[in-house]
Amino acid sequence: MRAGYEDSPAILGLGANIQVGDRLTFDVYDEEGRLLMRRGKQILSQNQLRRIFHDGRVELSGRSLSKLGHSRFTHPGGPAVRRGNPVQEDLSPHERLHACAQALQRNYERIRAGERDFLPRLRQVVERLQRLIDLDTDAALGVAHLSRAYPEHILQPLRQAIVADIVARAAGCCEGYRNSLIGAALSADIGMLELRAVLDQQSTDISQAQRKALVEHPERSAQILREAGLDDDNWLRAVMEHHERLDGSGYPRGIRGDSVCDIAGLLMVANVYMAMVTPRAHRSARPPKEVLRELFCEADHLYPAHYAQYIVRELGIYPPGTVVELETGDVGVVTRRAGKWARPWFYSLQRAAGRRLRAFECNLTEEDLEIVRSYRPEDIKVPIPECAPWGY
Numbered sequence: 001m002r003a004g005y006e007d008s009p010a011i012l013g014l015g016a017n018i019q020v021g022d023r024l025t026f027d028v029y030d031e032e033g034r035l036l037m038r039r040g041k042q043i044l045s046q047n048q049l050r051r052i053f054h055d056g057r058v059e060l061s062g063r064s065l066s067k068l069g070h071s072r073f074t075h076p077g078g079p080a081v082r083r084g085n086p087v088q089e090d091l092s093p094h095e096r097l098h099a100c101a102q103a104l105q106r107n108y109e110r111i112r113a114g115e116r117d118f119l120p121r122l123r124q125v126v127e128r129l130q131r132l133i134d135l136d137t138d139a140a141l142g143v144a145h146l147s148r149a150y151p152e153h154i155l156q157p158l159r160q161a162i163v164a165d166i167v168a169r170a171a172g173c174c175e176g177y178r179n180s181l182i183g184a185a186l187s188a189d190i191g192m193l194e195l196r197a198v199l200d201q202q203s204t205d206i207s208q209a210q211r212k213a214l215v216e217h218p219e220r221s222a223q224i225l226r227e228a229g230l231d232d233d234n235w236l237r238a239v240m241e242h243h244e245r246l247d248g249s250g251y252p253r254g255i256r257g258d259s260v261c262d263i264a265g266l267l268m269v270a271n272v273y274m275a276m277v278t279p280r281a282h283r284s285a286r287p288p289k290e291v292l293r294e295l296f297c298e299a300d301h302l303y304p305a306h307y308a309q310y311i312v313r314e315l316g317i318y319p320p321g322t323v324v325e326l327e328t329g330d331v332g333v334v335t336r337r338a339g340k341w342a343r344p345w346f347y348s349l350q351r352a353a354g355r356r357l358r359a360f361e362c363n364l365t366e367e368d369l370e371i372v373r374s375y376r377p378e379d380i381k382v383p384i385p386e387c388a389p390w391g392y
Contacts, residue, residue, distance in 0.1 A: 191222075
């Protein structure tokens with residue numbers, strides 16, 4: 001936020017009368033000067049409108065950006081947001097994830113530029129993610145599985161951080177341990193940011209030079225963190241060892257068994273799960289049910305058994321965000337995890353005959369309906385809303 005913007009009546013006047021359906025009469029930028037929405041674009045939703053007022057800056061002269069103020073904007077179902085001070089607690093889970101992704105992306109850009117004062121900002125992302133999970137754990141899992149709004153090298157750290165923290169909570173880990181775990185999840189690949197962005201789009205086999213950089217990146221990431229002033233042993237060891245395996249087949253050092261620290265074992269499981277259920281240029285995603293079964297079967301061989309069991313128990317075979325088909329032929333997305341001996345909640349997207357159905361959420365146990373198969377999100381033609389299935 002730029003100091004003094006509240007004193008500019010011209011800026012307040014620009015925002016005061018904008019409504020859903022209007023077309024912008026000016027370009028809107030984020031605080032870094034990147035174009036958010038071009039002049040002439042129509043505002044299609046309340047969420048889009050609020051996002052403009054939350055993140056938007058307008059160009060007054062040259063590259064001078066001033067905050068786009070608003071005298072009064074009401075979030076659907078929530079309190080009014082005062083001018084220049086959006087109420088963060090009103091953000092939905094998918095909006096919170098987008099905010100975390102934007103902040104993480106800016107951090108990565110600073111790290112790639114050689115800056116070494118990024119730790120305070122990275123810790124802020126840790127705190128935001130924890131608040132996201134506190135707000136609605138099922139919705140956090142749902143957006144982690146479904147979001148495709150950012151590059152994979154931005155989304156994957158956030159996804160694995162969410163899953164890792166949920167498993168850590170179930171295992172009774174303390175807050176300090178969980179902070180270190182999330183921090184490690186977000187910074188494990190900072191030693192290969194450029195390579196990671198390339199590999200996510202690469203459909204051919206990796207070269208010898210790429211493989212060497214891949215094997216060395218945990219040590220490089222830990223080195224960058226130490227240079228930034230990090231002295232958290234749990235965080236650093238999790239970064240160093242999250243690609244190790246209990247049988248010694250991992251990297252960079254090929255350590256095995258009890259030599260792999262506990263926190264790295266937890267991050268390892270979350271990393272493998274989220275990597276396998278999301279698509280890459282060189283392979284398709286795999287269904288969560290199949291991946292969870294594999295993790296469980298390979299427990300004590302490759303992965304710590306207790307964390308493999310926790311992730312299966314906490315996520316369920318149809319985690320929130322899984323696209324499924326019911327015995328009726330209806331296709332939709334799982335929204336809430338199942339309780340003991342119960343089936344999950346389901347948000348309908350499409351009827352069996354292909355006719356669009358008025359969206360609704362139902363408890364599959366109460367409706368006595370079974371799931372017959374699951375799909376990869378990219379395999380269905382019906383658009384999947386990010387927030388509506390969870391009531392936001």
